[in-house]
Amino acid sequence: xxxxxxxxxxxxxxxxxxxxxxxxxxxxxxxxxxxxxxxxxxxxxxxxxxxxxxxxxxxxxxxxxxxxxxxxxxxxxxxxxxxxxxxxxxxxxxxxxxxxxxxxxxxxxxxxxxxxxxxxxxxxxxxxxxxxxxxxxxxxxxxxxxxxxxxxxxxxxxxxxxxxxxxxxxxxxxxxxxxxxxxxxxxxxxxxxxxxxxxxxxxxxxxxxxxxxxxxxxxxxxxxxxxxxxxxxxxxxxxxxxxxxxxxxxxxxxxxxxxxxxxxxxxxxxxxxxxxxxxxxxxxxxxxxxxxxxxxxxxxxxxxxxxxxxxxxxxxxxxxxxxxxxxxxxxxxxxxxxxxxxxxxxxxxxxxxxxxxxxxxxxxxxxxxxxxx
Numbered sequence: 001x002x003x004x005x006x007x008x009x010x011x012x013x014x015x016x017x018x019x020x021x022x023x024x025x026x027x028x029x030x031x032x033x034x035x036x037x038x039x040x041x042x043x044x045x046x047x048x049x050x051x052x053x054x055x056x057x058x059x060x061x062x063x064x065x066x067x068x069x070x071x072x073x074x075x076x077x078x079x080x081x082x083x084x085x086x087x088x089x090x091x092x093x094x095x096x097x098x099x100x101x102x103x104x105x106x107x108x109x110x111x112x113x114x115x116x117x118x119x120x121x122x123x124x125x126x127x128x129x130x131x132x133x134x135x136x137x138x139x140x141x142x143x144x145x146x147x148x149x150x151x152x153x154x155x156x157x158x159x160x161x162x163x164x165x166x167x168x169x170x171x172x173x174x175x176x177x178x179x180x181x182x183x184x185x186x187x188x189x190x191x192x193x194x195x196x197x198x199x200x201x202x203x204x205x206x207x208x209x210x211x212x213x214x215x216x217x218x219x220x221x222x223x224x225x226x227x228x229x230x231x232x233x234x235x236x237x238x239x240x241x242x243x244x245x246x247x248x249x250x251x252x253x254x255x256x257x258x259x260x261x262x263x264x265x266x267x268x269x270x271x272x273x274x275x276x277x278x279x280x281x282x283x284x285x286x287x288x289x290x291x292x293x294x295x296x297x298x299x300x301x302x303x304x305x306x307x308x309x310x311x312x313x314x315x316x317x318x319x320x321x322x323x324x325x326x327x328x329x330x331x332x333x334x335x336x337x338x339x340x341x342x343x344x345x346x347x348x349x350x351x352x353x354x355x356x357x358x359x360x361x362x363x364x365x366x367x368x369x370x371x372x373x
Contacts, residue, residue: 001236001333006019006026008029009077010033010044010047010050010079011047011049011050011053011067011079011083011084011087012047012049012050012053012071012076012077012078012079012193012357013032013033013047013049013050014032014033014315015030015031015032016029016030016031016032017029017030025046032196033047033048033050034047034048035048036048036051037129041221046052046087046180050079050083050084050087051087051090051091052063052065053079053084053087054084054088054090055091056301057084057088058088058095060093063083063088064081064088065081065083065173067113067263068081068084072177072249074135074136074304084269091285098221099169099268103166103167103168103169104224104225104226106158106165106167106226107167107168107221107224107226107227108225108226108230109179110125110158110161110167111125111226111228112162113160113161114309115295121253122229123229123234123287124229124230124231124255125158125159125228125229125230125231125232126158126159126160126230126232126233126234127157127158127167127230127232127233127234128156128157128164128218128234128235128262129154129155129156129157129168129214129233129235129241129242129245130154130235130236130241131152131153131210131213131239132152132153133149133151133152133207134149134152134154134299135150137147141330149177149208150173150174150175150207151172151173151174152171152172152207152213153169153170153171153172153209154168154169154170154171154210154213154214154217154241155168155169155323156168156169156215156217157222158228159234160230165223167228168217168220168221169220170213170216170217170220171200172207172213172328173198173199173200173201173203174191174199174200174201174203174207175199175204176191176192176198176199176207177198178194178196178197178198178286179191179194179197179199182194189314191203205337206284208239209242209323210239210240210241211239211243211244212244212248213241213243213244214240214241214242214243214245214246214248214290215243215244215245215248217241217245217249218230218244218245218246218248218249219248219252221249222248222249222252222253227253229249229253229255230245230249230255230257231256231258232257232260233245233246233257233258233259233260234260234261234262234263235259235260235261235262236262236265237261237262237265237266237269242257242259243259245257246259249304263310263313263314264310265308266309266310266313267307267309267310268303268306270305270306270309271302271303271305271306272302273302274301274302274305274306275296275298275299281358289318293309304312305338308338308341308355309338311355312330312331312334312338312353312355313331315354315355316328316330316331316334316354319354327356330352330354332354333352334352334354334355336352337351337356338353340357341353
């Protein structure tokens with residue numbers, strides 16, 4: 001029995017019949033896959049391998065075209081792009097629904113934790129949030145006044161438990177293949193708004209408006225069957241997400257949200273500011289300005305000061321715990337001590353610093369004449 005031209009491709013799998021070379025007998029059709037039930041949907045049922053491929057692709061960085069090239073190089077059945085994209089759309093919808101149900105369940109669990117701890121279920125909780133872009137913002141710096149991105153995502157995680165689970169997610173998108181194809185044919189369509197549109201923002205809108213993203217995150221938290229309020233929000237310092245979040249939380253729930261800055265972003269911001277500053281060469285190195293050695297010395301100084309500032313913040317938070325007023329006073333008093341520390345004068349360190357005791361901080365890479373020694 002040998003297979004003839006009796007193979008019908010169905011995605012990455014297919015249906016086969018075999019033919020006898022001696023008597024020309026042709027067997028009945030045999031599916032080389034198992035089917036998924038599609039209740040209420042007419043037509044051929046979905047093959048499990050096709051759905052499995054879509055599930056794998058949605059968790060990787062390659063798209064339908066990349067999958068086609070990979071399968072072709074392996075000499076495997078290659079599904080058409082439209083069928084593969086249809087499977088990806090279906091899997092994406094299912095994943096979104098599962099994620100929304102999962103985040104709603106997490107919010108319900110947080111309310112149970114508050115209740116078991118003796119607090120009302122509507123007690124405000126601390127949280128942290130940030131925005132990510134599909135393109136590195138540095139790639140188009142100076143070329144556009146807006147964020148050079150077509151897709152963004154805002155993620156909010158709770159800080160009530162050590163797991164820090166995600167409880168709210170907002171996605172914004174400017175891309176719409178259907179609208180783009182229609183405009184190429186001369187049909188005037190506006191994105192978003194037409195049937196089948198995948199865009200949530202128009203091309204003219206600013207994808208970098210974190211204030212809008214903050215409002216949407218707060219709206220997601222305060223709506224639904226398990227509303228959550230946030231009174232402390234930790235974000236980075238390069239956006240206005242906390243402002244939009246606080247405005248929405250205040251208008252919907254009447255809760256005032258305090259804004260805190262992330263120490264990791266603070267570290268990077270301090271290091272970047274120092275490395276960009278105009279520093280006299282003799283302060284950090286004996287090499288001439290703009291030389292490789294001078295730039296390396298500036299970067300070492302920036303990293304050292306940023307590391308020291310972060311350590312002071314963490315030490316104050318660890319020592320004073322929830323007494324944020326005392327932690328703020330300690331950090332403020334440590335600023336002049338930090339400056340004197342880099343001059344090898346540790347009298348203020350012994351009194352105000354929580355990191356340097358006057359003996360362990362030695363900045364060997366800074367010339368002695370610059371340290372006043």
